[in-house]
């Protein structure tokens with residue numbers, strides 16, 4: 001199976017992102033199907049033993065086994081590379097498989113990692129507890145403090161890791177400046193870009209060497225499948241990612257890749273709308289008397305407005321609210337919401353609300369949580385595709401109940 005001539009033309013012409021999110025990577029079989037086919041097969045057959053040998057020694061292109069690659073997964077990878085502006089991409093079963101594989105693929109015993117301490121709970125587990133079990137040293141710092149990145153560098157530092165905006169506090173880290181410090185130290189920067197999405201922030205263009213996503217979030221965007229993806233230069237993916245993924249096996253299911261491909265067709269529409277709604281909601285709630293603080297990554301609602309203007313093209317679908325009165329008040333707020341449901345997911349078409357201190361960040365001590373800006377009154381709101389007026393009514397009624 002090879003790309004049809006019109007698909008090849010499409011891939012080489014300078015089309016707009018919205019167009020590429022519908023067409024890039026699509027390969028049609030001889031049946032000429034409109035939508036992308038799901039190749040639900042483990043392996044492939046070969047005409048001859050010679051052809052099979054050639055496939056295995058890379059002298060003949062083609063698919064071998066679904067743990068290595070699969071036609072539907074390859075379409076998803078091509079479309080994601082187009083979205084990110086990356087040379088290469090490899091899909092994984094989950095976002096955490098992408099984070100773990102991207103880090104372990106770059107590291108060996110004796111190496112050192114510097115990471116921002118405000119991280120998604122599982123990312124922090126991988127850095128703080130998992131990597132050290134294999135002889136990798138790690139240092140967690142305040143990622144917004146550029147001097148701290150510099151000070152943490154050791155002769156064996158190989159990887160810098162960060163999320164920006166951070167989950168759940170929505171702090172912004174200067175990606176271009178951190179990439180520069182990493183490169184001067186001979187290290188490489190990996191960015192978890194879930195909270196900004198590929199629509200509003202392009203870490204590779206800012207100097208990062210690797211970008212990872214949980215495709216479970218905005219890429220699916222409708223609460224169905226788990227998935228992850230690692231993006232970078234062809235050299236980065238070939239050197240650090242391709243073989244470890246092939247041999248250790250956290251492969252994405254072809255069915256999930258198909259769901260993600262269909263998700264990408266509506267990705268820019270959804271993320272744009274969700275972000276517009278989040279901005280409207282942030283405006284409507286900003287001065288509410290029950291709130292200690294409202295953080296939203298746009299100019300008016302964020303203390304790091306200048307940095308946001310410099311590195312992000314848009315806001316986010318997430319809002320961080322701190323309710324006056326700590327956990328009890330936050331719980332009253334969550335329990336009073338009717339339309340917005342309590343769930344730890346985000347990026348969904350359905351608006352969702354989380355209390356990070358008792359869920360995603362539960363296993364940390366109160367001091368560690370404060371380090372990560374996860375106070376007892378903090379609530380993370382993920383804005384979906386409902387009409388913003390309905391969401392504002394639900395939020396205001398719940399705030400009144402606090």
Ligand SMILES: *Cc1c(COP(=O)(O)O)cnc(C)c1O
Pocket residue numbers: 094095096097099120122123163167192194195213214215216217226227228
């Ligand atoms: C959800 C999330 C992950 C993990 O993704 P899964 O698909 O659940 O494994 C990693 N990083 C961030 C920032 C996330 O929000």
